Amino acid sequence: MVSYVTFGRYVMIAITAASGELGSRTVAAVIEQGFPPDRLVVCVRTPEKMAAWAEKGVVVRPADYEQPETLEAAFEGVERVLLVPSIAPSLDRVRQYENVIEAARQAGVGHIIHYGLVPVTVDSPFLVTPFLVYAESAIRTSGLDWTILRNSLYMDPIADWVPNIIEMGTIPYPTGEGRCSYISRDDIARAGAAALTTDGHEGQVYHLTGPQSLTTADLCDVVSRITGKPVTDRNASDQDYIDVCMAEGESEWLTHALLTLYHTIRKGLLDVESDGVERLTGIPAESFESYLQSRLDS
C-alpha cells in the first residue's frame, strides 16, 4: 500500500517530534510498513537520540519548533510531514505551529498530516481545547494539503498505573458515567504511518479511537478480571483525584489539566467510537482488555 511518485521513486516524508513516545512509535510503524528508511526524515531537537534509527538508514535532521531556520532545513525535499505536537503550554504551541507551517510552505512541502485530539469543540472543558481548535484551523487554512487525525486518550498510562490501581482498589478518575474509547499509542502510530505513506487522505479527518467506549467502572472491571484483584469504581470526586495526584507528586498544572480532561469525558465528549484505525490500516484498533492482557504478559 505504500505510495510512489512518478518514475517509481518514493516520496520523501518526515515526522516531527520523532523522539517522543508517539513520534518514535510512528517512525517504527512507517519502517514496519515497508517504507524505505532513506526516504524517511526524522526531525528532532537532539539527533543523538535517534542514533539507532540513523544506523538503519533513516535520515535524522535537527529541528526545533522554536528555531524556524532548523525547520526549513529539516523539510528540504520533503513532500509530506506528520506534525506531532510538543507538550508545551498552549501559547507556546501556537508560535511553534506558526513556525512549522511557515517552514513547510517555504520548503515546498505539499501535505501536512496532524495528530490532534478528540474532541475539537469549544464546549470542551479541557484547558488545551482553544489550542486544538486553533491548530486544526491553522492547518486547514495553510494552503497546503492536510489530513487531520483526532486521537482519543491513550490507554497506555492506565496499564502503567496498574500496580497503584491494585493498591488503591479503584481507578480514581472523576468521570461519572462518562465514556471514553481509549486507544493504544501503537494503534495511533500505525494509523499515522498509514496516513503518511499511502495516498488519498487529503482533506480527510479521521477519529482514531479504540473499538469500544468505556466508563471508569468498565475499566475497573477489566483490570480486576485480568489481574484477579479487587478493583471497583467508587465514583471518584474531583477532590479524590486531586488527592491521589498530590500524593504521587504530580504538578498542580498537570493535575488541573487532567481534571479538565476527565470533565470532558464526564460530559460525554470523548464517547466517540470510530473505525478510523481500521480504515487507515486494514486492522481494527485493539480493545483495552486485549491491550492490558498483552502488557501484563510481556
Ligand SMILES: NC(=O)c1ccc[n+]([C@@H]2O[C@H](COP(=O)([O-])OP(=O)(O)OC[C@H]3O[C@@H](n4cnc5c(N)ncnc54)[C@H](OP(=O)(O)O)[C@@H]3O)[C@@H](O)[C@H]2O)c1
Ligand atoms: N491522546 C492522549 O492521551 C495524549 C496523552 C498525552 C499527550 N498527548 C499529546 O500527544 C503529543 C505527543 O505526545 P507524546 O506522548 O509523544 O509526548 P512526549 O513523549 O512527551 O514527546 C514530546 C515530543 O515533543 C518534542 N518537543 C518538545 N519541544 C519541542 C520543540 N521545541 N521542538 C521540537 N520538538 C519538541 C520532544 O522532543 P525532545 O525529545 O527533544 O524533548 C518529544 O519528542 C503531544 O501533543 C501531547 O500533548 C496525547
